C-alpha cells in the first residue's frame with residue numbers, strides 16, 4: 001500500500017511548476033480578452049464580465065488552497081504522534097508535504113494571475129480563514145481530518161478539471177495564457193485527485209463509524225464555510241469590478257451545475273463517492289458539451305496506471 005502511495009508522487013518534482021516559470025504577459029491582449037469571453041460566454045465582446053468571473057473564482061480558489069495547505073500542515077504535525085502502518089517511513093509525510101506545498105504555489109499563481117487580469121489588488125479581507133481552520137483544530141485524529149479535508153477539496157478539484165479540459169478543447173495549441181495557467185495547475189491537480197482517491201480507498205476504511213460520521217460533519221462544515229466565502233467573493237467582485245458576471249455566462253452556469261452534482265456524488269452515499277463512477281447520461285452530455293470529454297478524471301487515471 002505504501003508503494004501505491006509512493007508511486008503517486010514519484011514524479012512530483014518533474015510534473016510540477018513554480019509560478020515564476022509561467023510566461024507572464026505584460027498585459028491582457030485583445031486576443032486573450034476575446035478568448036476569455038468565448039470561454040465563458042461563447043461569444044466575443046463580454047471580456048469585462050469574463051475577467052470579473054475568472055478573477056472572482058480564482059481569487060476564491062487561492063483562499064481555499066491556502067486553507068488546504070494550513071490543514072495539511074496541522075495533520076502533518078499531528079501525525080508525528082500517530083502510530084499506524086500507513087504512517088510508517090516517509091511516504092505519507094512526503095505525499096502530504098507535496099500536496100500542501102503545491103496548493104500554496106497554486107494560490108501564489110492565482111493571486112498573481114488575478115492581479116494581472118484586473119490590474120487591481122483584488123483582496124477579500126473577510127476570508128473566514130480562522131473559522132475554516134478552527135474546524136480542524138479539534139481533538140480528532142489526523143486521519144479523520146484528512147478524510148474531511150480531501151472529500152471537500154475533491155469537489156473543487158473535479159470542477160476545475162472540467163475547466164482544464166475545456167481549455168485543452170478550445171485551445172489545443174495552448175496559445176492562450178489562461179490555457180497555460182489551467183494546464184500547469186493541472187500538472188499537480190491530477191496527482192491530487194489520485195491522492196484523494198487513495199484517502200477514500202485506504203484511509204477512510206480505517207475509521208470507526210463514529211469517526212466517519214465526524215469526518216462527514218467536518219467536511220460539511222468546510223463546505224458551508226466555503227459557500228459563505230463564495231458568496232462574499234461574489235459580492236466583492238460585483239462591487240469592485242462593477243459588473244454582474246453571471247448573466248448569460250455559460251461557464252458559470254456549468255460550474256454551478258457541476259459543483260452541485262459532484263457534491264451530491266461525493267456526499268450522498270454512506271461512503272465517499274468518486275465522481276466518474278456515478279456520472280449519469282445527463283452528466284456525461286453536459287461534460288462533453290462543455291469540455292469535449294464525457295468523464296472528469298478517468299482519462300488521466302487510465303494514463304497514469306498504464
Ligand SMILES: [Fe+2]
Pocket residue numbers: 065102103106185189
Ligand atoms: Fe490547486
Ligand SMILES: [Fe+2]
Pocket residue numbers: 103157188189192
Ligand atoms: Fe489540488
